[in-house]
Amino acid sequence: MKMPNLAVDICGVKFKNPIIAASGTFGFGREFANYMDINLIGGVTVTGITLEPRSGNPPPRIAETASGILNSVGLQNPGVDYFLEAELPKLLKYDTNIIVNINGTTIDEYCKLAEKLSKYPIDLIELNISCPNVKEGGLAFGAHPDTVYEVTKAVKESSKHPLVVKLTPNTSDIRETAKAAAEAGCDGLSLINTLIGMAIDIDRRRPVLANITGGLSGPAIKPVALRMVWEVKDVVDIPIIGMGGVMKGTDVVEFLLAGATGIGVGTANLVKPTTCIDILDELISYMIKNGVEDIDKLIGALEII
Amino acid sequence: MEVSHICKIISNYSIATDMYLMAIANKYIATVGRPGQFIHIKIPHDDSLLLRRPISINSVNKDDGIVYIVYQVVGTGTKILSQLKEGDNLDILGPLGNGFSIPKGVENIVIVGGGCGIAPLKYIVDYWKDISYTTFLGYRDMDSIYQLMNFERASERLYLTTDDGSQGEKGVITKVLEREIDSISPQLIMACGPIPMLKEVQSIANGRNITCQISLEERMGCGIGACMVCSCMIRTKGGLEYKKVCSDGPVFLSDEVILDENAQFSC
Numbered sequence: 001m002k003m004p005n006l007a008v009d010i011c012g013v014k015f016k017n018p019i020i021a022a023s024g025t026f027g028f029g030r031e032f033a034n035y036m037d038i039n040l041i042g043g044v045t046v047t048g049i050t051l052e053p054r055s056g057n058p059p060p061r062i063a064e065t066a067s068g069i070l071n072s073v074g075l076q077n078p079g080v081d082y083f084l085e086a087e088l089p090k091l092l093k094y095d096t097n098i099i100v101n102i103n104g105t106t107i108d109e110y111c112k113l114a115e116k117l118s119k120y121p122i123d124l125i126e127l128n129i130s131c132p133n134v135k136e137g138g139l140a141f142g143a144h145p146d147t148v149y150e151v152t153k154a155v156k157e158s159s160k161h162p163l164v165v166k167l168t169p170n171t172s173d174i175r176e177t178a179k180a181a182a183e184a185g186c187d188g189l190s191l192i193n194t195l196i197g198m199a200i201d202i203d204r205r206r207p208v209l210a211n212i213t214g215g216l217s218g219p220a221i222k223p224v225a226l227r228m229v230w231e232v233k234d235v236v237d238i239p240i241i242g243m244g245g246v247m248k249g250t251d252v253v254e255f256l257l258a259g260a261t262g263i264g265v266g267t268a269n270l271v272k273p274t275t276c277i278d279i280l281d282e283l284i285s286y287m288i289k290n291g292v293e294d295i296d297k298l299i300g301a302l303e304i305i
Numbered sequence: 306m307e308v309s310h311i312c313k314i315i316s317n318y319s320i321a322t323d324m325y326l327m328a329i330a331n332k333y334i335a336t337v338g339r340p341g342q343f344i345h346i347k348i349p350h351d352d353s354l355l356l357r358r359p360i361s362i363n364s365v366n367k368d369d370g371i372v373y374i375v376y377q378v379v380g381t382g383t384k385i386l387s388q389l390k391e392g393d394n395l396d397i398l399g400p401l402g403n404g405f406s407i408p409k410g411v412e413n414i415v416i417v418g419g420g421c422g423i424a425p426l427k428y429i430v431d432y433w434k435d436i437s438y439t440t441f442l443g444y445r446d447m448d449s450i451y452q453l454m455n456f457e458r459a460s461e462r463l464y465l466t467t468d469d470g471s472q473g474e475k476g477v478i479t480k481v482l483e484r485e486i487d488s489i490s491p492q493l494i495m496a497c498g499p500i501p502m503l504k505e506v507q508s509i510a511n512g513r514n515i516t517c518q519i520s521l522e523e524r525m526g527c528g529i530g531a532c533m534v535c536s537c538m539i540r541t542k543g544g545l546e547y548k549k550v551c552s553d554g555p556v557f558l559s560d561e562v563i564l565d566e567n568a569q570f571s572c
Binding site: 024025026027031032034035046055056058059060061062063064066067068069071073076197218233267269270272273 | 354382398461524525526527529530532533536546547566
């Protein structure tokens, strides 16, 4: 059988395959260059960027929980200007799509970031209104449909690039925030960000994380993520980048069937730096074995009697 | 291109209370690994344990392509490691991190280790042989002592303490270090151990303007500098900044690192 077609269109941008390294787990890409050929994956989402450099939260910032990881990095990053000068040129050398995850504490900051990025040849902006580890911004925007609408509309007007809104699962009904983002004019959605959780050290009677709570990721949240992708795809007409606990090729197939067009790989990058490529190989094997000639045939193909 | 290595375990056995010595076949790491660097180990047999465990290189045998690690059993992951047998496979990344270094002309060095922090120091004395080492080692008790003979052979002088006095002097090793340091006048101190010990070493070194390299431990994610979880506070020209223990460290200079007992878990 010939090589199946893996290319997908997300917000008018062609991806050679749906595998996208998720924000916060792939650095600026170069950290992984010794381990895998970055040219082979559909896209790289860089670590969350803010207008000014951010030092992040105190350590410990990570805790292992059953089939999951709690993190409370708190958006440590060198700021957008450093990113554009020092990191973006290195990333642009690779033949892969670049998604920049932007974070602000005010709508104005988000807009300024989008304006700055509009002058550079990146492919997508991911509006992060779902970081659970910062006191201002993040979830303050992402948890309610009205604030999601407001920030999305303003950033969309400031951005020349297609805009993907990254949604939080920490809300009463993700369909409402998804609809609000779509009505505000965004081009796509990515979901889910991490679930707020905590871990406790019983010997010290203290939280494991210095930040007390953190964002839960990994296989532990995959069922939640799948359900949310499946729910959201019925209420919006824009593409979805699905993510949450993708560890292997069959996980990708599950997210595609649930309705995602792109697939974010996050926590798995921490487990094994070659994961994105391994997953891609497994996806291709699945398609060949099951006679799927075009990945399009899998997207949203879940059958419910 | 670097890959994660699937390696064969050559041996794995207990050498002191809760401490194990594992020999792993890997020619690459045995050849290029330097003192203070670590390997990042995937825990087998339990997919619910996602994170790799960073363990320092204890020593190598270049000729036979063997990497040695000494690790303490502290939880589920290291318990599984301790049960692995000769011939079992292990998925490791490495060598990772920036290790110890000896500047040119330095030949009078003090080594300070406590508990499981003694393990990475052994690779120093194995690696740089033409150095005059004065070694200070602190263990919990007699049954916790490991690899003492190796340090005795490699050192001009060795000072030993146990918390309970069951071997060597009773008390913490940093008290002995403070008593002896001025008569030694070392050009360099290299230390690894629990945070309270490192804080004392830091204060002794900084107060006397002695260059001091300390190796830190922190809960890690990727191990390759991407995920930003293993941070430690470092004093830089521009002020305080969180650096990455995995790729900026794990070895830092004592006059730049801010040690926080609450922030770090000690070994």
